Amino acid sequence: MTLGLDLDYLERSARGEFDLGWLRDTGSEWGVRAVPSKTGLTLRDIAIGSYGEVPDHAPLRTMAPRGSDVEPGVPDMGYTINDRAEVWADNVLDLYEEAVSRQWSATRDIPWADLAPLDPDVEHAMCQLATVLSEVEMVAADFPAKWLWRINHDFVEAKMFLCTQVMDEARHTEVFRKRALANGGGLGKATAVVERFLQLILDAESYDEGSALMHLLGEGIVLSLFRAGAALAPSPVEQKIFRLCMQDEARHVAYGTMHLRYRLASDPSVAEDFHAYLDQGEEIISMIFATPEIVEPTAILAAGGLEQACELGTAAGDVLRHQIIGDYLKRCAHAGLDRRGRLHLPDALIDGVPGARVEAAV
Amino acid sequence: MGAIEAPFPSSAWFVELVARATADPAELEHLGIADLRFGVEVLLPDGAEEFFGLVLDGFDINVVGPTTAESFGSDVVVSGPLAAWQDMVDWIEEHGPADSAHSLNGLTIAGIPLVARSDDAMGSDKFYRFMGTIQAVFDAAGAPAPAAARA
Numbered sequence: 001m002t003l004g005l006d007l008d009y010l011e012r013s014a015r016g017e018f019d020l021g022w023l024r025d026t027g028s029e030w031g032v033r034a035v036p037s038k039t040g041l042t043l044r045d046i047a048i049g050s051y052g053e054v055p056d057h058a059p060l061r062t063m064a065p066r067g068s069d070v071e072p073g074v075p076d077m078g079y080t081i082n083d084r085a086e087v088w089a090d091n092v093l094d095l096y097e098e099a100v101s102r103q104w105s106a107t108r109d110i111p112w113a114d115l116a117p118l119d120p121d122v123e124h125a126m127c128q129l130a131t132v133l134s135e136v137e138m139v140a141a142d143f144p145a146k147w148l149w150r151i152n153h154d155f156v157e158a159k160m161f162l163c164t165q166v167m168d169e170a171r172h173t174e175v176f177r178k179r180a181l182a183n184g185g186g187l188g189k190a191t192a193v194v195e196r197f198l199q200l201i202l203d204a205e206s207y208d209e210g211s212a213l214m215h216l217l218g219e220g221i222v223l224s225l226f227r228a229g230a231a232l233a234p235s236p237v238e239q240k241i242f243r244l245c246m247q248d249e250a251r252h253v254a255y256g257t258m259h260l261r262y263r264l265a266s267d268p269s270v271a272e273d274f275h276a277y278l279d280q281g282e283e284i285i286s287m288i289f290a291t292p293e294i295v296e297p298t299a300i301l302a303a304g305g306l307e308q309a310c311e312l313g314t315a316a317g318d319v320l321r322h323q324i325i326g327d328y329l330k331r332c333a334h335a336g337l338d339r340r341g342r343l344h345l346p347d348a349l350i351d352g353v354p355g356a357r358v359e360a361a362v
Numbered sequence: 363m364g365a366i367e368a369p370f371p372s373s374a375w376f377v378e379l380v381a382r383a384t385a386d387p388a389e390l391e392h393l394g395i396a397d398l399r400f401g402v403e404v405l406l407p408d409g410a411e412e413f414f415g416l417v418l419d420g421f422d423i424n425v426v427g428p429t430t431a432e433s434f435g436s437d438v439v440v441s442g443p444l445a446a447w448q449d450m451v452d453w454i455e456e457h458g459p460a461d462s463a464h465s466l467n468g469l470t471i472a473g474i475p476l477v478a479r480s481d482d483a484m485g486s487d488k489f490y491r492f493m494g495t496i497q498a499v500f501d502a503a504g505a506p507a508p509a510a511a512r513a
Contacts, residue, residue, distance in 0.1 A: 236461065250487045
């Protein structure tokens with residue numbers, strides 16, 4: 001490969017004879033002035049002029065910023081995601097700002113020194129849940145990372161948001177490992193069924209498929225687990241861990257929901273593809289509802305101990321099941337994908353969940 | 363710590379709550395920007411209801427109300443009987459930041475004693491996205507009054 005070094009230019013510039021083509025002949029928007037909003041200069045503030053125009057189809061496959069004057073002969077980076085609808089969401093600019101602003105540290109922001117000894121069964125339960133969560137969270141970094149380099153730079157805001165997700169998930173992986181190792185319990189059991197779902201996400205053949213499985217289905221479930229964890233936390237330490245993770249996870253789910261909405265609005269014909277992805281995902285997810293390593297620690301935390309768990313814990317499990325399925329259906333509906341009547345979940349899981357079935361016409 | 367003198371729920375109570383929550387801007391900024399229209403619906407024993415809104419906008423927090431759910435236009439409304447709200451406030455005033463059982467998350471997760479409702483998934487997800495900030499606002503009921511904090 002030759003880079004075409006211009007030796008004449010080296011000599012001219014050494015004599016002080018500048019080219020200045022970049023200064024005189026560039027079709028830039030001189031005079032453009034983005035105005036900061038009250039929290040600072042946001043991505044939305046700078047979405048002005050030609051930079052603010054996000055194309056439906058990227059005309060080039062380069063790393064050049066939108067709105068810049070792209071020199072002929074820039075190399076083709078080989079991006080495979082070149083249509084806006086494949087990654088965009090109407091809230092992605094705001095979610096990026098939110099993500100950057102609401103970062104936290106698993107080292108500094110959790111009051112680790114306040115951890116107190118727990119009932120051994122409760123400590124076991126917390127450590128098992130922490131093990132599962134630490135196991136699943138990193139896939140939500142691996143999946144975006146796998147696809148990031150394939151996404152055209154014209155959709156850089158979506159790429160940037162996914163970068164924040166990678167950082168969020170690293171922190172979630174970190175914080176749950178720390179929790180498992182910090183109070184005498186240690187790491188618990190990793191299960192095959194969980195790993196099968198993670199594999200489904202990682203092996204997704206398209207970003208569409210993986211995003212539906214991860215952002216919408218998988219992270220929606222984990223969001224409900226975080227919410228339950230914050231409500232059942234045995235101490236302020238766990239309460240803070242789960243609350244901070246819940247906030248992050250809800251951003252990812254909000255992106256996934258709005259991305260699917262954008263995708264379906266752009267091309268309604270892909271709805272059946274998404275149904276098929278979710279059919280498969282739900283079948284595996286239904287097994288998670290019958291996985292002792294997830295169900296039982298949650299029940300024990302809800303009940304405050306093993307002895308009470310059979311009675312109180314089952315009720316807590318029902319609350320969690322209703323929330324997971326109910327929230328999932330609401331997100332699908334908001335995205336424009338009606339999963340009522342199509343859920344690939346057994347009746348035992350759907351029973352009693354409002355809106356899970358299509359009501360018969362009266 | 364000094365409970366808020368104005369009765370709950372009242373405009374004066376919420377204004378004082380927000381004054382306490384925003385007394386240390388650095389603390390609020392550490393939580394990050396927020397974007398949430400949060401409705402507080404208090405069901406009174408006589409069957410009437412009181413409605414107040416909290417608007418989280420960037421690092422600003424504003425009180426709206428008394429108003430109605432319809433005119434406020436909430437992302438999420440947390441609703442429940444006065445006794446449940448009062449228990450939460452009393453606990454925070456006595457102990458400080460809410461524990462799991464007295465947090466907005468804990469009180470709404472099963473739909474009793476409080477229920478969180480939203481028109482769509484984005485509203486309920488906003489409740490989750492900004493839970494730390496809205497909880498910090500209510501936790502300020504157990505913080506010193508701004509004047510006392512300066513003294």
